Amino acid sequence: MISDIGYALNSLAYLLLMLLLFAVRKPGLANHLLVLATATTLFWSTSMITALFGPISLSWLLTIDALRQVAWLLFLAGCLKNNFTNLFDVLRRPTTLFILLPGCIALVLPHVLWIDASWRYLMLIILALEVLILLEVIYRQADADQWAYKPLILYLGATHLFDFVTYANATMVNQVEVNYIAARGYIYFLLIPFLVIAIRRIKHWGVDIFISRDVVLHSSLLLVAGAYLFIMAIIGYAISYVGGNWGAMVQTILVVLSLALLVTVFLSNSFRTKCKVFITKHFFANQFDYRVEWIKLTKTLSSSMDAPNTVHESALRGILEAIEYDSGKLYKRVNNDFEQLAQVNPLPDTHDDLTIIRTLTDYCTSNTWLIDVHEYQAKPFHYKGLQIDRDILKDWGYQLYLPFYKNDEIWGFAVLSAGDKERLSLNWEVRDYLNAITEQVSMFVFHHEASKLVAENAQFAAFNRMSAFVVHDLKNVMAQVDLILANAQQHKHNPEFIEDTFETLEHTKARMDKMLKQLTDKKINDDGAHTSCSLSHIINDVVANRCMGLLPAPKVHCSSEEPVLIDKEKVANVFYHLISNAQQATEDSGEIDIVLTHDIQNRVQYVMIEDTGTGMDQDFIDTRLFTPFDTTKGNAGMGIGAYDAKTYIESIGGKISVQSEPGKGSCFTLAFTLN
Numbered sequence: 001m002i003s004d005i006g007y008a009l010n011s012l013a014y015l016l017l018m019l020l021l022f023a024v025r026k027p028g029l030a031n032h033l034l035v036l037a038t039a040t041t042l043f044w045s046t047s048m049i050t051a052l053f054g055p056i057s058l059s060w061l062l063t064i065d066a067l068r069q070v071a072w073l074l075f076l077a078g079c080l081k082n083n084f085t086n087l088f089d090v091l092r093r094p095t096t097l098f099i100l101l102p103g104c105i106a107l108v109l110p111h112v113l114w115i116d117a118s119w120r121y122l123m124l125i126i127l128a129l130e131v132l133i134l135l136e137v138i139y140r141q142a143d144a145d146q147w148a149y150k151p152l153i154l155y156l157g158a159t160h161l162f163d164f165v166t167y168a169n170a171t172m173v174n175q176v177e178v179n180y181i182a183a184r185g186y187i188y189f190l191l192i193p194f195l196v197i198a199i200r201r202i203k204h205w206g207v208d209i210f211i212s213r214d215v216v217l218h219s220s221l222l223l224v225a226g227a228y229l230f231i232m233a234i235i236g237y238a239i240s241y242v243g244g245n246w247g248a249m250v251q252t253i254l255v256v257l258s259l260a261l262l263v264t265v266f267l268s269n270s271f272r273t274k275c276k277v278f279i280t281k282h283f284f285a286n287q288f289d290y291r292v293e294w295i296k297l298t299k300t301l302s303s304s305m306d307a308p309n310t311v312h313e314s315a316l317r318g319i320l321e322a323i324e325y326d327s328g329k330l331y332k333r334v335n336n337d338f339e340q341l342a343q344v345n346p347l348p349d350t351h352d353d354l355t356i357i358r359t360l361t362d363y364c365t366s367n368t369w370l371i372d373v374h375e376y377q378a379k380p381f382h383y384k385g386l387q388i389d390r391d392i393l394k395d396w397g398y399q400l401y402l403p404f405y406k407n408d409e410i411w412g413f414a415v416l417s418a419g420d421k422e423r424l425s426l427n428w429e430v431r432d433y434l435n436a437i438t439e440q441v442s443m444f445v446f447h448h449e450a451s452k453l454v455a456e457n458a459q460f461a462a463f464n465r466m467s468a469f470v471v472h473d474l475k476n477v478m479a480q481v482d483l484i485l486a487n488a489q490q491h492k493h494n495p496e497f498i499e500d501t502f503e504t505l506e507h508t509k510a511r512m513d514k515m516l517k518q519l520t521d522k523k524i525n526d527d528g529a530h531t532s533c534s535l536s537h538i539i540n541d542v543v544a545n546r547c548m549g550l551l552p553a554p555k556v557h558c559s560s561e562e563p564v565l566i567d568k569e570k571v572a573n574v575f576y577h578l579i580s581n582a583q584q585a586t587e588d589s590g591e592i593d594i595v596l597t598h599d600i601q602n603r604v605q606y607v608m609i610e611d612t613g614t615g616m617d618q619d620f621i622d623t624r625l626f627t628p629f630d631t632t633k634g635n636a637g638m639g640i641g642a643y644d645a646k647t648y649i650e651s652i653g654g655k656i657s658v659q660s661e662p663g664k665g666s667c668f669t670l671a672f673t674l675n
Contacts, residue, residue, distance in 0.1 A: 006185025007048040013192045014042040020199065029090065030078040034199075040071035045185065058176065062120045063107065065163070069127040070103035072156065076134045099134070102126050121171040128164035132157060145202070152198035155191050162187055297322055297437065301444050311448045312341040315441045319402065319414055320344060322437045323430075326419030327398075332412040333361065335653050347397040347417055356396055357415065359388045364403040365410055370434055371401040372426045399423055402434060404442040411442065456628055481508065530652075532563045532675060535571070535607055536596055542575045543594075551588040554579055559597040564605050564672040570648055577641035578609050578668050585613035585666070598674065605672040612665040621658050 021035050044064050047053060077096040090096050106123035109115060139146060139153045166180040300318040316330040327345040331338045338357060360371055363386045376383050377390045398415040405411065424430050484501055491497035536558045543554050582592050590612040598605040616625065628643040649656045653673045660666035 001051075003182035003185060004049045004051045006182070006189060007045050008185075010185045010189040010192070011042055011045040011049070013189050014038055014045060017192065017196065018042065020196065029087065030075065033075040033078040033087075033090075037071040037075040040068055041188075044068040045188065048181075048185065058117060059110070061176070061181070062110070062117070062124065065124055066103060066106040066127065069124070069131065069160070069163070070100065070107055072131060072160075073099055073103050073127070073134070076131065076138065076156075079138055080134075099130065102130060118171060118174055121167045121176075124167045125164060125171065128160045128167065131160040132164070135160075148201040149198065151194040151201065155194035155198065158191055158194075159188055293322055293433075297440060301441070312445065313344065315445050316342045316344055316414060318441055318444075319437055320416065323416070323424055323434070324421055325400075325416045326421060327417040328414055329398075330412065330414050331357065333410055334650060334655065337655055338412075341412070345419070350392075350395050350397075352392040352396070356388065356392065357401075357413070359386075360401045361403070361410055361413060364401070364413070368403070368405065370403075370426060370431055373399050373401065374423065375426060400426075400434075402438050404438060404445070406442070406446060411446075414438075459628060530565050530567050532565050533568055534561055534563050535566075535605065535672070536561055538568055538572050539575055539594055539596070539607070542572050542579065546576050547579050547583065550580065550583040552583065552586055552590050552592055554583070554592040554594055556594045557596070559595060561596045562598050562605055562674050565675050566652060566672070574645040574648060574670075575607075575609075577645055581641070582609055582611040582613060582666070582668075585615075586611045587613070590665075603674040605674055607670040607672070608667055609670075610665065610667045615662045615664050615666050616658075616660040617662050621660060625658065 018035065018038050021031070021038060044067065047060075047064055048056060050056060074090075074096075077093075077099045078090050080095065102123065106120065106127060110120055135153050135157050139149055142149045162180075162184065166177065166184075169180070170176045297318050300321060301314055312330055316328050320326070320328050327347055328343070329340060329346055330342040332341050333339075338354075338361075363369075363383070364371065367383075367385065369383070371383065371386075373393050373396065376386065376388075377393055380386070380390070398417045400416040401413060402416065403410050403413045418424070426434075484505075487497065488501075536556065539556055543556060547554060579592065579594070586592060592609070592611045595608045595610065596606070597608075626643050626646045646656050649670055649672075655671045657669045657671075658666065659669070
């Protein structure tokens with residue numbers, strides 16, 4: 001009587017649900033399949049009322065349960081895609097056939113061949129587990145529609161989980177527990193409001209499903225639990241089949257195995273780590289939606305294609321946006337120093353910045369490893385071999401150090417800070433994700449640098465071609481001058497010769513003026529021999545012989561110096577270019593000071609060229625000052641002087657830096673490595 005009341009209430013509820021479905025008339029084939037599943041469940045529930053149909057046989061119970069589960073499996077198969085138009089579209093898909101095959105076997109095979117009840121229990125366990133797996137797939141991949149699908153998942157998940165437990169228990173003890181069957185009517189009745197809510201929420205039925213290539217279900221804790229229970233059911237059936245007792249023996253075996261596993265996990269840190277990585281990697285949803293993140297990164301990087309000056313900033317922003325961090329800096333390694341290429345919302349500099357990044361870079365040179373500074377402070381044993389004062393890291397502020405490698409050497413690195421946002425923890429997935437991001441960004445930057453080098457080489461090739469034409473013109477001019485000189489002694493008293501000579505000279509002067517406009521006084525020399533010499537002697541010679549024709553006159557102040565190994569002619573050209581630029585940028589009443597000093601401890605010789613001229617803004621320094629063939633002098637300059645100076649200084653292991661402010665002057669600092 002109690003069981004009949006539950007099934008009667010459930011039948012009435014499903015009858016009302018069918019009326020609701022006919023009234024709602026949602027679009028899509030899945031709605032029609034839901035009507036079919038609801039009608040089948042109504043039939044199943046009504047057939048379980050013993051007052052109407054008498055006692056229920058075991059064969060009928062198993063058959064009607066299989067029929068109900070097949071109906072719901074067909075409905076779920078219709079939800080796996082949102083563009084089905086008819087039932088044939090659903091049935092012809094191999095995925096649908098794979099889903100329905102176990103149900104059809106459980107429904108038809110027992111009526112064709114004799115099958116023991118225990119095997120039919122196993123079939124129903126498989127069907128219930130299949131429904132649970134499909135529910136997980138639909139929910140995980142519903143994305144923005146998860147809120148709408150959640151009541152449906154809860155309803156079908158709870159009912160089929162109860163069916164799973166019912167038949168798992170029946171498999172263990174080789175009979176169906178009557179109390180479980182009696183309770184099902186009430187359970188279905190109490191859970192049906194979830195199905196009603198789902199019908200009201202879901203605007204359209206159907207979720208486009210994709211399957212992971214590595215693991216069919218990339219988030220399958222449910223599958224693991226189901227597999228475990230299924231194995232236990234098989235063990236229970238095997239023990240029951242051979243006549244054993246499910247109680248004491250199996251319980252003892254499981255306890256011993258569990259203790260052995262517990263001891264192994266407790267004693268082995270590496271085993272725990274491997275287990276955690278394997279389970280997280282293959283059975284849980286990814287922390288990042290890689291398709292979305294990759295598209296977002298691609299758009300960020302491609303946004304700089306039309307503005308080459310923002311390439312490095314776009315690269316840094318791409319990394320920050322990929323992990324939703326606020327602050328960062330991008331550095332390039334130049335010899336034994338670091339050049340900052342870009343920054344986004346940088347943190348205040350500290351006195352130990354250079355020491356920290358130098359130590360981290362040296363560590364990553366031999367360990368291709370991303371560094372979490374906060375993790376190092378808490379767990380330094382994760383970074384074996386890294387020796388850095390953890391007290392100075394507290395004031396640094398940056399959390400992540402991401403190195404960029406080129407030809408197995410560190411090209412540069414990025415330092416990142418979360419700011420007010422949540423910090424990432426570097427588990428296996430975040431490390432793999434950041435490795436992929438840095439690889440993509442570094443390839444983008446390297447490609448930009450290669451393209452820039454190709455463009456510069458093309459410009460130099462054009463410059464060389466232009467020089468060849470100029471040399472050809474100079475030869476013609478020299479030939480004309482030689483002709484005049486050859487005939488001057490014989491015709492110097494001839495007025496016509498003198499008149500022709502003046503005309504020729506005027507023409508020659510015009511041609512030379514044209515050539516000088518194309519080719520300035522910049523000379524292209526072969527590499528000279530490097531000798532040890534004092535920079536003050538070269539600077540005094542350049543000032544006295546090449547720079548005294550302009551005002552203001554430079555003043556040389558030699559505080560201290562040591563000899564350096566250089567090419568004197570090239571260094572003289574570097575100084576001449578920088579000093580003459582300072583003179584052209586400074587009023588005649590201004591000042592130009594050249595100061596020489598050296599750092600004994602770091603073995604560096606410094607030369608500072610300071611002026612009180614017009615100065616430069618930071619954007620000009622970053623984007624134009626050292627760019628070849630970019631000049632502010634119009635046709636009077638070629639724009640390769642500063643580029644050539646920087647290139648040569650860096651080629652001998654030195655560095656050139658600039659501090660300037662519009663209206664207040666500039667200071668060029670040249671650092672030479674001492675012998």
